[in-house]
Amino acid sequence: MKLRDNHSGDASPTPDDHIHGRGLRMTDQRRAVYDALMGQRDHPTAVEVFMRVKTKMPNISLATVYNCLETLTDCGIIKAVNHDREPSRYCPNLAEHAHLFCQGCGSVMDIPLRSNRRPQDIWDLPEDVSVVQHEVSFRGLCPKCATADAADTPPDTQKAPRTRSK
Amino acid sequence: MKLRDNHSGDASPTPDDHIHGRGLRMTDQRRAVYDALMGQRDHPTAVEVFMRVKTKMPNISLATVYNCLETLTDCGIIKAVNHDREPSRYCPNLAEHAHLFCQGCGSVMDIPLRSNRRPQDIWDLPEDVSVVQHEVSFRGLCPKCATADAADTPPDTQKAPRTRSK
DNA sequence: AGTTTATTTAGAATAATTCTTGATAAGCTT
DNA sequence: AAGCTTATCAAGAATTATTCTAAATAAACT
Ligand SMILES: [Mn+2]
Ligand SMILES: [Mn+2]
Ligand SMILES: [Zn+2]
Ligand SMILES: [Zn+2]
Numbered sequence: 001m002k003l004r005d006n007h008s009g010d011a012s013p014t015p016d017d018h019i020h021g022r023g024l025r026m027t028d029q030r031r032a033v034y035d036a037l038m039g040q041r042d043h044p045t046a047v048e049v050f051m052r053v054k055t056k057m058p059n060i061s062l063a064t065v066y067n068c069l070e071t072l073t074d075c076g077i078i079k080a081v082n083h084d085r086e087p088s089r090y091c092p093n094l095a096e097h098a099h100l101f102c103q104g105c106g107s108v109m110d111i112p113l114r115s116n117r118r119p120q121d122i123w124d125l126p127e128d129v130s131v132v133q134h135e136v137s138f139r140g141l142c143p144k145c146a147t148a149d150a151a152d153t154p155p156d157t158q159k160a161p162r163t164r165s166k
Numbered sequence: 167m168k169l170r171d172n173h174s175g176d177a178s179p180t181p182d183d184h185i186h187g188r189g190l191r192m193t194d195q196r197r198a199v200y201d202a203l204m205g206q207r208d209h210p211t212a213v214e215v216f217m218r219v220k221t222k223m224p225n226i227s228l229a230t231v232y233n234c235l236e237t238l239t240d241c242g243i244i245k246a247v248n249h250d251r252e253p254s255r256y257c258p259n260l261a262e263h264a265h266l267f268c269q270g271c272g273s274v275m276d277i278p279l280r281s282n283r284r285p286q287d288i289w290d291l292p293e294d295v296s297v298v299q300h301e302v303s304f305r306g307l308c309p310k311c312a313t314a315d316a317a318d319t320p321p322d323t324q325k326a327p328r329t330r331s332k
Numbered sequence: 333a334g335t336t337t338a339t340t341t342a343g344a345a346t347a348a349t350t351c352t353t354g355a356t357a358a359g360c361t362t
Numbered sequence: 363a364a365g366c367t368t369a370t371c372a373a374g375a376a377t378t379a380t381t382c383t384a385a386a387t388a389a390a391c392t
Binding site: 083088098100111113114118119122123124128130131132135138139140142146147 | 246248249250251254264266269277278279280283284285287288289290291292294295296297298299300301302303304305306307308309312313315
Binding site for chain 3: 024025060064085
């Protein structure tokens, strides 16, 4: 028994529907890239996605991974996430959320929007602007690194951060 | 009569103070770069700063402009602003604020934080994270472009956007 | 089966930024 | 002032993430 088999019905649109809606095809490569993203709740770079997909599809090229990520992003079924000048990361969470970039372990975690809140609640946007998109990123320490830091730092046991700190 | 002549006193710290505080010097190049930013309330790229400074200091190199912008940023007297994969822009406004990137005219405008508001008001940050920085960017149409768009679009007079739209 | 169109791929190209290296200049020390 | 040390600058090379090009492949359509 297969669920969500959007042949004629109109349940919530699947990734395939979004792709088809643009006259594009859900190819093996695109699905593999999408699955690599859905598989873990992290935010891999294009190269990391490439490495993951390659284990299942050894002949895929990096250019194709870039192409697929762009296509999936354009179709609105994944999101590209940028922070400073670092390589783009990709995220399958379509809910409105911000990102915390941990400078301790290099991880990126989703920060949900509180219910019934809007960015306009805290930002003084002129009323006549039209906003299409907004992106929010925090930099700091994730819960794990923050507590480790609070406990370990007193005896001055500093662990090397994963991020470049000149 | 010169104002803010921080020789021995302790008025609010000048840009020079921040530089000196790091054992660095406020050179002609650094001041020229800083002045180029302060001169206009926009958000130029490194190359745009380079072009502005070059009119007053024809021998300055682009590498030096990059160096100066990095130094000024590290000293906390200007801010680097990033949006998607576009070239970094620089901003002399040290108040906490977001940015609206207008896809009509390519301008970047400051969006102030409403008084007595904090990002935590709308974002559900775990309590044990430690946040060092946060960056917020909106994409859309600035007031000028939004009103022009609302008025002109009906008779389908679309003007070419300054941003690449494939 | 033949035609059109989308997709993939490898490699070249691009563009922003950073790095390297040898001047040049500034600040101290004697 | 002369010498020493360190910071800064400048030109060009190098890096790196990403995009582009062109040819091969595959799917959809007639
Ligand atoms: Mn996310
Ligand atoms: Mn600004
Ligand atoms: Zn962490
Ligand atoms: Zn505008």
